[in-house]
Amino acid sequence: MHVSIVGSGYVGTTVAACLADLGHDVTNVDVDEDIVAAINDGESPIHEPGLADLVAEHAGDTLRATTDYDAVRETDVTFLALPTPSEADGAIDLAYMEAGAASLGEALAEKDDDHLVVVKSTVVPGSTEEVVAPAIEEASGKTAGEGFHVAMNPEFLRMGTAVEDFLDPQKVVFGAREPAAYDTLGDVFAPLVAESDAAVVETGLREAEMIKYANNGFLAAKVSLINDIGNICKEFDVDAYEVADAIALDDRIGGKFLRSGLGWGGSCFPKDTNAIIAAARDAGYEPPVLEAAVEVNDLQPERLLGLLDERADVAGERVAVLGLSFKPGTDDVRKTRAVPVIEGLQERGAEVVAYDPVATESFDEHYPDIEVEYADSAAEALEGARAAVAVTDWDEFAALDSEFDAMATPLVLDGRHIIERRDGIEYVGLTW
């Protein structure tokens, strides 16, 4: 099939390269000329394991990119993989969706055949029908359901495992209101469904939109619940990780997303929990559990700093921060817990020296106002430090050992249960 994908960021590039790999002919449309040039040169504009190889293999053949929306007319279906950031109050900002839908509508005005427009971005219930479809109608002069059709196909891939997650999902969700839209989506995903064990969920547009928020909200709340339990464990000197391992044996609970610690960051959980809370409030419902999930998450960095305060005054002292990315395996630093930790340390007068295996550069670019010294290794960060704080659970931190001997005082606060307790360090876990 001929598929176009508007927006070529994390999701758009991954989906485009994977669909090309599954045998489709794919065109990426993006306003960013550098991204377009990179893809056409066979280079991935983002770092994801396996993605560079797929782009290199298919670019110039069944994968191409352009800044020209007219290219969508040569395709049967267009996925919108545009950003859906937050307004200041946490509510969803649909400006990129509206702009992209308007440009798409202008291009579709001159297309005679039917076209399916699929919202891939995470949007609150009602957005596809009430915002995206009307913007296309206005720009194209066509009517949704006649000249073009809309569908919603939420994406569940994770950063760091995007290609693997997209190609081997547990479910694919098709939201639509006409059988023809399910059929077209079915054709796009047929090779993927054939090669994986994915369940196909055919549902309504609003249900598809809500499934994405329910998925992320549930997982975010699960982490906050284990953090709440972990905080109780800490008060009673109970090993929170043994407790988690034991409750995980009950398959109604399961073992995933049960690691207590500094909580969740990244480009999705913070944005999406706030967006669905704001949408629910706007509709007249205050969701207490999701609100509490956010509150627990916001408090974890303060709790860790409180444990530090009980043991040391770090004013004028060097403190090592181990890890800057929001989770291991990525250089993404959006909403990383490193920010409240570093800011809290600096408020206490500490001189922060930070180390991350891959995210130093992106942290420096993303947070130009946060001034820290960057180290080239964990050993260098630890040298002469009064205390160390582990923020990201990179594997290499688990292997640290004699490096702690070079600290001024070997006080180690572990926000991720990643540092091995050993003789010679004063180990303080956040939840155990």
Ligand SMILES: NC(=O)c1ccc[n+]([C@@H]2O[C@H](COP(=O)([O-])OP(=O)(O)OC[C@H]3O[C@@H](n4cnc5c(N)ncnc54)[C@H](O)[C@@H]3O)[C@@H](O)[C@H]2O)c1
């Ligand atoms: N990143 C993830 O892990 C992930 C996973 C699932 C769902 N999502 C959702 O997918 C959506 C996209 O997220 P992302 O992380 O890929 O965003 P991103 O910021 O990485 O990429 C968005 C791309 O859209 C382009 N763009 C902006 N305006 C445009 C326009 N008018 N026309 C064409 N291109 C335009 C930008 O240049 C950029 O390349 C969001 O709704 C997000 O919540 C993200």
Ligand SMILES: O=c1ccn([C@@H]2O[C@H](COP(=O)(O)OP(=O)(O)O[C@H]3O[C@H](CO)[C@@H](O)[C@H](O)[C@H]3O)[C@@H](O)[C@H]2O)c(=O)[nH]1
């Ligand atoms: O037991 C756990 C599991 C995760 N986390 C934290 O939770 C955050 C999110 O982790 P993860 O879900 O692996 O990363 P994302 O790439 O943000 O992926 C989430 O957000 C995406 C965007 O919506 C969805 O597509 C994915 O399904 C969803 O897992 C990170 O800060 C983790 O450190 C914990 O603290 N404890």
